[in-house]
Amino acid sequence: MREEINRLMDLQIIDRQLQELEQSLSSIAGRVDQLRDENQKNQTELDRLTEHDKEITAARKKAERELAEGEVRIRNKRMRLTLVRNDKELQALTHEIESLKETNQRLETELLTSMEGADVRTARIKELTEAIAKGRVDLAAAEKEIAAEVEELKSNIGKRRKAREKVAENVDAGLLSRYQMIFSRRAGVAVALAKGGTCQGCRMRLPPQLYNEIQKHLQIHFCPNCQRVLYYEEPAAEKASS
Numbered sequence: 001m002r003e004e005i006n007r008l009m010d011l012q013i014i015d016r017q018l019q020e021l022e023q024s025l026s027s028i029a030g031r032v033d034q035l036r037d038e039n040q041k042n043q044t045e046l047d048r049l050t051e052h053d054k055e056i057t058a059a060r061k062k063a064e065r066e067l068a069e070g071e072v073r074i075r076n077k078r079m080r081l082t083l084v085r086n087d088k089e090l091q092a093l094t095h096e097i098e099s100l101k102e103t104n105q106r107l108e109t110e111l112l113t114s115m116e117g118a119d120v121r122t123a124r125i126k127e128l129t130e131a132i133a134k135g136r137v138d139l140a141a142a143e144k145e146i147a148a149e150v151e152e153l154k155s156n157i158g159k160r161r162k163a164r165e166k167v168a169e170n171v172d173a174g175l176l177s178r179y180q181m182i183f184s185r186r187a188g189v190a191v192a193l194a195k196g197g198t199c200q201g202c203r204m205r206l207p208p209q210l211y212n213e214i215q216k217h218l219q220i221h222f223c224p225n226c227q228r229v230l231y232y233e234e235p236a237a238e239k240a241s242s
């Protein structure tokens with residue numbers, strides 16, 4: 001049984017290394033992902049603004065056309081003023097001119113407002129376009145920079161996984177899945193030393209009968225409190241190994 005525990009301890013060492021390697025890999029990849037996300041966000045905003053700008057420009061052109069048409073109509077009606085024959089006609093014509101003037105004033109205000117917004121938009125479009133260009137360069141540089149590191153990490157992870165498989169295939173399947181569960185729930189410590197009657201994983205005092213059994217290593221024992229696999233080391237052996 002001691003051998004089974006040794007295999008679990010080997011597994012625990014490999015699993016911790018794997019955990020560390022995978023964390024490094026994801027934190028390295030995270031930097032690139034962040035740059036990529038930022039670029040994507042800028043691109044989305046740029047697309048939206050460009051589309052909006054197109055719509056506003058079309059609306060402005062339409063307003064400009066209407067304004068010009070309105071001015072022509074006002075001019076025509078003013079010319080007709082010289083030809084009116086009675087008060088009623090004069091009143092009607094004056095009223096039409098006033099109404100056309102009001103419409104044109106409204107169009108002018110609209111045009112001015114849309115022009116004000118256009119400056120802000122144009123500036124932002126320029127800013128975004130530059131940020132995207134710079135972001136692309138940064139991203140390419142970051143990808144190139146981490147490529148070697150990522151390769152090495154992946155190769156190390158591959159090697160460790162193979163080593164893990166080799167150890168794991170000699171461990172009883174039930175024990176292996178129990179070990180894996182404890183490893184993930186107990187922060188990477190699934191196998192703990194029982195020393196001085198105490199579980200060194202959770203510091204709980206073990207029942208004396210259990211502690212005696214653990215020392216015999218006749219079967220696998222688990223801590224009643226933290227569920228870790230427990231093993232015992234002869235004080236002499238412990239001294240020699242440390």
Ligand SMILES: [Zn+2]
Nearest residue numbers: 199202223226
């Ligand atoms: Zn414990």
